[in-house]
Amino acid sequence: MVLRGITVALAAAGQPPGAGGTAELTPRQRRMARRQKQHAKQRELRQQEQPARLEREQAVEQQRAAAAEELQQLHVQLLQQQPDLPLNCPHFASCSGCDLQSGLAAPPLLASATRFFAERCAYPGFRLAAGPAQQWRRRARLAVRRGDDGEAVVGLFSEGSHDAVDIPDCVAHHPAINAAVSLLREALTACGVEPYHEASGKGELRYLQLTVVQPPAPAGSQDGGQLGAGGAAAAGGTAAAAPAQVQLVLVWNAAAGEVGDAADERLSALSDWLWQRQQHGEQQPGSLLHSIWANFQPAATNTILGEEWRLLRGAEVAWARLGGVDICYGPGSFMQANFGAMDAALAAIQAHVPAGATVADLHAGVGTIGLSLAATRAPRWVRFVEINGQGEPPFQQSAERLRASAAGAPPLEYLVGAAGSQPGRWCKGAEVVVLDPPRKGCEPALLRYLCSDGAAAAGVRRVLYLSCGLPALQRDAAALLDSGRWRLAHAEAFLFFPGADHLETLCVFDKIE
């Protein structure tokens, strides 16, 4: 339209377009002509630049492809260096629980981590310690769903869906977990319990949480169970003859106060049935279940556990022997699923804490890391900080047991708060600071504090960072190193989830004096 308007104006003046007749144009037409000229110039420039831009884009793409190729080559090298660790699980094709079928001791992430530590942190000695690939899982959360045939399906979701698949022979599970699931399937039919139906949101039983407990409890304890990383070895030899037990949580599709008589009856009937039928069998005397809990989750969300709990049968707490100390857990406590790998990580952490140091454990949970240091490194004191107050009651029981032990305990202080809320207070006087944050890494305020003069003034000399999320660790480690106040003294990884492309990474940062 614009072009046509200008052409008409020039033609009316008796001049061909472009013959210098702009004097006769209206101001609006002159503006339009100027704009048109500018656009033409820009188009021309763009066309001239296009080859250069394409070249730049190609170069970036080539660099990216070369880096990916290098990473792949490094991965192949690492696969050759690491022991061959196959999964051998009959459910691999249908279940989403594992990413890898072979080469479990060198997941692809190991190549990224190795490159990061070598190139970004000038630390070429990064290694992964792998444990067994089978029977390592001592805590499992499984969906209970009504299958197409109306029967219960108890397992994990298939890749990218909410369709649960049965995994009765899962090789990652401790055998006691598979035994408890098999018993529960019988119980569901016998008691007429309705599995949860994903589409309608109806049904009673949504999920199970199963945690392996190794009895018996140490002499004199009233709790009735000890979870153990290595069975007899981890439990100081006392648990050699006892078969493992399971702390079973039934996640019920209702609020605790709204269960209703009929459903309440079925919940009782289910726990009674399970409790009566739980014998291991003639080959292995003793009972399979340590305790049965109900957890109430009425919300139709992906969050597995609700807020409300009810103990239906058995002992309230269980104990684990981890890192040389008894750790008390409730059913809602955070705990690592792979006790063997956690034990290895705790041993490495202990090796990097000088005897007699003062310690702040800033993502303490029930206090596993700090208590393990309290039991083995004779610290002058240990301060525990945790955002979720539910960690404190089990922590206090563990602390009490440690104080009552022959070795005794140093002063132990448990504070509830966010690690980044008052880092100066949490770290004051602590020579060693332990960070074990969730996958998203450290809070920015905590990192800023550690990268400032404040941390040095507070007396922090060493930071131990146990990470379950490599991208966040890379970001946080880069910030610490770039601050010019810290150097990476050590880094190693542990295989907490054999079969997954996952690493648990321990970094030791030392203050540059």
Ligand SMILES: C[S@@+](CC[C@H](N)C(=O)[O-])C[C@H]1O[C@@H](n2cnc3c(N)ncnc32)[C@H](O)[C@@H]1O
């Ligand atoms: C990976 S778990 C580690 C727990 C404990 N160290 C253990 O080994 O059992 C991370 C813990 O950090 C806690 N947490 C998450 N965000 C936090 C924050 N901003 N400040 C302090 N603790 C936090 C979580 O509640 C959880 O207990």
